[in-house]
Structure formats: structure tokens, C-alpha cells
Amino acid sequence: MKPPSPSTDRRLFLKTSLASALxxxxxxxxxxxxxxxxxxxxxxRDLPLNTDADxxxxxxxxxxxxxxxxxARAGAKVRLFEAHGSLGGVWTSSLxxxxxxxxxxxxxxxxxxxxxxxxxxxGEGVNGISYQPEEMKVxxxxxxxxxxxxxxxxxxxxxxxxxxxxxxxxITESKSGRQAWKAPVFIDxxxxxxxxxxxxxxxxIGMAQGCPCQPLSMCMLIVVKDAAAMTSVxxxxxxxAKGIGDSKKALLSEIRRAGFDPSYAAPTLFPIRxxxxxxxxxxxxxxxxxxxxxxxxxxxxxxxxxxxIVRGLRKLGGMWDGVQIAATAEQIGIRDGRxxxxxxxxxxxxxxxxxRHEDAVVRATFSVDVHALTAESNKQAGYxxxxxxxxxxxxxxxxxxxxxxxxxxMAGRCISGDFIAHASYRVTGNAVAxxxxxxxxxxxxxxxxxxxxxxxxxxxQLVIEKVRLAGA
Numbered sequence: 001m002k003p004p005s006p007s008t009d010r011r012l013f014l015k016t017s018l019a020s021a022l023x024x025x026x027x028x029x030x031x032x033x034x035x036x037x038x039x040x041x042x043x044x045r046d047l048p049l050n051t052d053a054d055x056x057x058x059x060x061x062x063x064x065x066x067x068x069x070x071x072a073r074a075g076a077k078v079r080l081f082e083a084h085g086s087l088g089g090v091w092t093s094s095l096x097x098x099x100x101x102x103x104x105x106x107x108x109x110x111x112x113x114x115x116x117x118x119x120x121x122x123g124e125g126v127n128g129i130s131y132q133p134e135e136m137k138v139x140x141x142x143x144x145x146x147x148x149x150x151x152x153x154x155x156x157x158x159x160x161x162x163x164x165x166x167x168x169x170x171i172t173e174s175k176s177g178r179q180a181w182k183a184p185v186f187i188d189x190x191x192x193x194x195x196x197x198x199x200x201x202x203x204x205i206g207m208a209q210g211c212p213c214q215p216l217s218m219c220m221l222i223v224v225k226d227a228a229a230m231t232s233v234x235x236x237x238x239x240x241a242k243g244i245g246d247s248k249k250a251l252l253s254e255i256r257r258a259g260f261d262p263s264y265a266a267p268t269l270f271p272i273r274x275x276x277x278x279x280x281x282x283x284x285x286x287x288x289x290x291x292x293x294x295x296x297x298x299x300x301x302x303x304x305x306x307x308x309i310v311r312g313l314r315k316l317g318g319m320w321d322g323v324q325i326a327a328t329a330e331q332i333g334i335r336d337g338r339x340x341x342x343x344x345x346x347x348x349x350x351x352x353x354x355x356r357h358e359d360a361v362v363r364a365t366f367s368v369d370v371h372a373l374t375a376e377s378n379k380q381a382g383y384x385x386x387x388x389x390x391x392x393x394x395x396x397x398x399x400x401x402x403x404x405x406x407x408x409x410m411a412g413r414c415i416s417g418d419f420i421a422h423a424s425y426r427v428t429g430n431a432v433a434x435x436x437x438x439x440x441x442x443x444x445x446x447x448x449x450x451x452x453x454x455x456x457x458x459x460x461q462l463v464i465e466k467v468r469l470a471g472a
């Protein structure tokens with residue numbers, strides 16, 4: 001930054017002297033910036049602007065990597081930004097470890113096939129199976145590289161700017177500093193709707209504009225001496241899984257025997273490989289995912305609970321003898337983030353009626369899964385369907401296209417829907433299918449120099465078929 005000129009210093013001296021004489025708040029300057037009445041004014045500055053992308057995808061979780069690979073395979077120049085140190089989001093940084101509602105065509109099938117080729121899947125079929133998070137990381141790296149996706153990790157979207165109704169430019173923050181990026185089409189796959197909110201879109205979170213919302217959960221990888229001797233407490237996987245509820249009850253009993261009442265009333269152990277297991281035994285209640293302070297507190301509290309419980313189990317001996325934590329998640333798992341308002345809102349009635357749409361990007365089949373909203377309700381049940389019986393229902397492309405801003409799409413759990421619908425479609429099999437469709441639509445829109453909402457669904461379908469053939 002250039003030092004202030006002498007004339008600038010003289011003007012500032014006169015301004016601060018006059019303000020002081022009149023009893024006004026003192027304005028001070030430090031390295032070219034101004035502070036007024038407890039506020040800090042950051043000076044404007046020029047940023048390097050990159051304009052080489054057709055499609056920019058923000059967030060590299062299940063929806064984001066699917067969108068980026070789909071758009072790139074469709075011929076678009078794609079940039080993919082991710083705040084953490086690996087691709088995969090909840091699959092990898094949050095150690096989810098389990099694939100739900102994954103029996104969908106396209107990239108879902110490709111991922112399972114490629115993971116099986118690496119001996120990285122546990123369970124038969126394509127749904128309700130566990131996987132090795134480290135293999136998922138490297139597989140996604142390889143797929144993005146092969147498709148020609150330009151990936152930048154450790155990079156967070158800091159601001160978004162529009163030209164009229166059209167989103168035109170985003171600003172990122174990273175070790176490289178602030179950078180500006182311009183593209184014809186953007187896709188918000190941040191999970192928490194960060195880009196949509198920064199672009200000025202209307203949104204909901206939790207049951208309305210704030211909590212109550214579904215709890216956060218921190219997962220962990222643990223190593224045991226003999227997983228084969230622990231079948232009573234390990235969740236089944238794949239098409240032949242049985243006694244899932246029994247395994248959760250048995251694990252809860254063991255944790256209580258160790259002297260703890262876990263914050264999640266349905267704790268679960270998933271098999272990963274050999275004596276490596278994945279545990280989800282934690283809930284953090286009433287946390288707004290947009291509040292960094294609260295998420296930080298929840299993260300530290302959750303990690304502490306996990307260590308306490310594992311130490312307690314180890315003291316029991318027997319099948320728990322020598323159990324240890326291999327890793328806790330880098331990012332606590334978030335169920336409820338912002339839902340960006342789109343051109344269609346997937347709602348509770350869609351689930352009850354089994355809605356059908358001509359522009360359906362995926363048919364969701366997962367039940368409503370609302371985890372206990374408070375510690376008190378957790379004592380009754382860890383999760384419930386809130387009395388809603390779900391029929392297989394369609395998610396239309398319109399729910400993936402922002403209503404308030406042109407040139408912006410969403411995929412994953414930040415699409416347009418209400419609290420109840422979100423509790424069903426948020427699982428990753430649906431996120432992948434949404435990402436695939438959003439990527440294909442964005443590629444067509446960029447190529448045709450039009451907005452995503454003007455792209456004919458018939459053209460998107462043709463591109464999706466082409467993309468799927470490329471991954472076969």
C-alpha cells in the first residue's frame with residue numbers, strides 16, 4: 001500500500017482537528033484506513049481480476065465436486081473454490097463416512113464403482129454403504145484433474161457483486177490475499193448458502209429465519225483391537241443390513257455403562273475397514289451455522305465430548321480395550337444451513353403427495369430425518385420424521401436457480417426448500433444428483449450466453465446424458 005501523500009495528511013489533520021473542536025468522534029488513520037465511532041473503514045483497493053472461467057463453483061462438497069466435474073465434462077472452463085484442505089466437504093472434512101439415498105443414476109453410480117475398484121467400500125449395493133474418507137479425497141482429486149477443473153483449496157468467498165440483477169463478480173480470501181473472479185454463471189454449493197446471501201438473495205435457516213434448527217454433529221475415526229468381536233454395536237451397511245436400531249441401542253448402553261449420557265441418543269458406529277470404525281455420537285443444539293463464534297464453541301465442546309467418551313469406553317476393557325481416536329473431523333458436520341430462495345420452493349406438501357415435475361433433476365426417496373432440536377427432546381428420541389410420511393418426490397431444476405439474482409444456481413442442502421423438505425433431500429446422494437444437473441445447466445448457459453433460467457430442460461437432459469457417458 002502506498003503511503004498517504006502530504007496533501008492527504010494535511011486534509012486529515014484539518015478534519016480531525018475540526019472534529020475534535022466540535023466534540024465529534026475522533027477519526028484516526030492507520031496505514032491508509034479510517035476508524036469512526038467504533039467502526040473501521042477499509043479503504044477501497046484494486047484487485048487482480050480473473051475472467052477465464054465459464055462456470056465458478058463455490059464449495060467442493062458432494063454437490064460442488066459433482067457440479068464442477070459435470071460442467072467441465074460438458075465442455076465448460078470451470079473453477080472450483082473450497083474453504084478447507086481437501087475436496088469432498090462433509091464426506092471428507094466432516095468424516096461423514098456413510099452414503100445415503102445413493103441409488104441414483106449418473107455420478108452416484110460412478111463414485112461407488114470407482115471406490116469399489118479401490119477396495120474402499122463396505123457393504124453391498126450402492127445405498128447405505130460406508131467408505132474410506134482418505135480414498136474419497138484422492139479419488140475426487142483425480143476426477144477433478146482429469147476433467148480439467150481448476151481447483152483452489154483454502155479459499156473462501158468473501159463478497160459478491162451484481163450488475164443489476166446479474167451476479168457478475170465474486171471476491172475470495174486466501175493465502176494469496178483478496179482476488180476477484182468474473183464468470184457468466186456461478187453455483188453456490190457452500191452448504192450454508194454463503195454465496196447466495198452475499199449476492200443479496202432471500203433465504204431461510206432452520207424453521208424460519210433462524211434457529212430452532214437441526215443440531216451439528218462431530219464425527220471421528222476410531223481404531224479398535226477386534227471389530228469382528230463388536231458386531232452387536234456396529235451399524236450394518238449395504239442392501240443386507242439388519243438390526244440397525246439394535247446396534248444403536250447397544251452402543252448407547254455401552255456409553256452409559258462407561259458413565260456418560262451422550263448428547264446424541266442414537267449413537268452410531270460405522271465399519272470403514274478392518275479395525276477402523278467411524279463414530280457419530282455427538283449433537284450440538286441450537287447453533288446457527290452462520291455464527292462463527294457459536295460454531296467454534298460447538299466444535300470445541302463436541303471434540304471434548306468425543307475424547308471423554310472414548311477414554312471412558314477404554315476403561316471398560318473387553319471389546320473396548322485399547323480403543324483410540326485416529327482423527328476427529330476437521331469441520332463439524334452441519335445439517336441446517338441457509339436455504340436460498342429459488343424459482344420453486346420444495347415443500348412439505350411435495351413430500352406427502354410425491355410431487356412430479358417435468359424438469360426433475362432427481363427423485364428423492366429418503367424419509368424426513370429431523371434430529372432432536374434440543375437436549376431435552378433428545379432424551380425422547382435422537383431423530384424423528386415429525387409425523388410426515390414421505391413418498392418418492394421430484395426436485396425440479398427451478399429449485400436450483402436463484403429467484404432474486406440472475407446467473408446464480410444452487411446445489412446441495414442450500415437449494416430452495418422448507419424445513420421439512422430439507423430434512424429429507426439434504427443427504428448426499430441427492431446432493432450429487434443436484435450438482436450434476438446444476439453443472440450441466442451452467443455449462444449450457446455459459447455456452448449460449450444466456451441465464452440458467454432460460455436454458456430449456458430438454459437441452460440440459462442431453463448434456464447430462466453426455467456427461468454420464470464420459471464417466472462410464
